[in-house]
Amino acid sequence: MCGIVGAIADRDVVPVLIDGLKRLEYRGYDSAGIAVLDGDDVRRVRRTGRVAEMEAAAQQEGFHAQLGIGHTRWATHGGVTESNAHPHVSFGELAVVHNGIIENHEQQRERLRAEGYAFESQTDTEVIAHLIHFHQRGGHDLLAAVQAAVRELHGAYAIAVVSKREPGRLVAARMGCPLLVGLGDGENFVASDVSAIVQATRRVIFLEEGDTADVTRESVRVFDAANAPIEREVHVSDVSLASLELGPYRHFMQKEIHEQPRAVADTIEALMDNGAFGASLFGEGAEDVLRDVEGVQILACGTSYYAGLTARYWIESIAKIPCSVEIASEYRYREAHANPKNLIVTISQSGETLDTMEALKYAKSLGHAKTLSICNVPESAIPRASRLVYYTRAGAEIGVASTKAFTTQLVALFTLTCTIAKLQGRLDAAQEAGYIDALRQLPGSVQHALNLEPQIVAWSERFAPKQHALFLGRGVHYPIALEGALKLKEISYIHAEAYPAGELKHGPLALVDEAMPVVVIAPNDALLEKVKSNIQEVRARGGEMFVFADADSQFGESEQVNVIRTPRHVGVLSPIVHAIPVQLLAYHAALARGTDVDKPRNLAKSVTVE
Incomplete structure (x- = not known):
């Protein structure tokens, strides 16, 4: 992995290729x-590091x-070296x-060496x-050679190939x-993501599993x-160029944090138009699927997994049915017990997360027909494989570190919770x-939470020299502590690291000293007094605390206790609001440390390999 573009x-397609990259x-x-x-x-040019370095080399060498x-x-x-960089060439x-991983590459390598x-x-x-x-050497044309080759590959792949023949x-x-x-018009393209070619066209065909495409200037044939031969639907992408540009912001992560009021509003627009929770929000036939579900199984990775952990509290307390949440890469490799009356929910920002896609396939192989995906990318693979x-x-x-995708996933999961509760007679009109x-x-x-940014900037300067931090939360806010810790480390x-605050005395308290800042998510809910007791445990060990509280939480500041208050407690949706300050803290701490905020080392946005 990670990104492909072809034209x-x-x-001259060289500017198209470079702009796409x-x-x-x-x-x-x-x-x-x-x-x-x-x-x-x-002709080939490759460089380690940024696209700009490769672009400069291509210009110097006169690529057209x-x-x-x-x-x-x-x-x-293989390591990060020029010889390992793509494209790879055979006999010039x-x-x-x-993109992807070929699992039988060692066997194929030995075979090809012998040839x-x-x-x-x-x-x-x-x-x-x-x-x-x-296969070309054996007499196949390029299309047939690719089709013959991929039949011999085991694993995951997206490939684009050109040949001087x-x-x-x-x-x-x-x-x-x-x-x-x-x-x-008289030109065609391939890409792993529509954003790579949106400057040239919005009309796209999404290739399905096992497809090959024969692309010329004037035609596209899919097999x-x-x-x-098969006809695949042509879609018109709604990705805007403006959404792919920074505008007045320093980084995409900052832009996307500040876009969250709009993103949340857009995500609930259909619900607000209806004025009620309804199965139609989830697609045709959703009422029949959701009315009699006996439980919910959520499968996801990374930030999406933490969204699922938050939803578990909502589903069990509002819909009154059991909910389990599992990391997709673990679920797909264990012998899971299947209850066909359970709803399988997969969550993925990209809709292409390999582990989540494979977990969904595994669930369906066990007999789960009630499947629903929550996704940010229309027509991506996981939604296409889901019933709803x-x-x-x-x-x-x-930005690689997810922000607005996370909060909108929470909105979607809350909407799902209330819809199931209503269909099953557990949500009255007043509720x-x-x-x-x-x-x-x-x-x-x-937006009120975003207005806390100046105070959080001041905190971030104190975080920047630190090497470790603890995040604490209780109940439905514990997953927000997990998400805050993930953002900071990313x-x-x-x-x-993040812990349920009640677990502090069962081990993590040993880490607390003056060099270990402790971030506490402390809204004014039923567990507030318990959280206050946990804060005293930290204070007694000389730890410094950074507390995100509500205006009416009655926290007093001291030399060891720093408090930032959101304007008010927003009830059951509090986790969504409290996600904003921990995002801002991570962003500004990274700025203070001088890291590459949008492109953190060793990480990729869309994880399409194991």
């Missing part, structure tokens, strides 16, 4: 490269072409870019290049990793897993009206 046109930078990467067909030669492919790599097989005739192929890299991708060349053709294929074809879907309307999220009103006021409450590289 064939009557104009820049738009894919948000996904996280450590090297970049392009390969183009220039006359009778396959009407056919080419490009890639940003996030290292899996054929170039390949690849006379030499390897210059440590990557699994070079195997693909040589394997396609091997067929200079008017670009071939693409996918299995387990996202890939799309962009349709232009299914059996190599039979609720699209969050956060807009494009560029429904109260929750609708709370959601209506939520964007304003999020972008500031400060080691942070």
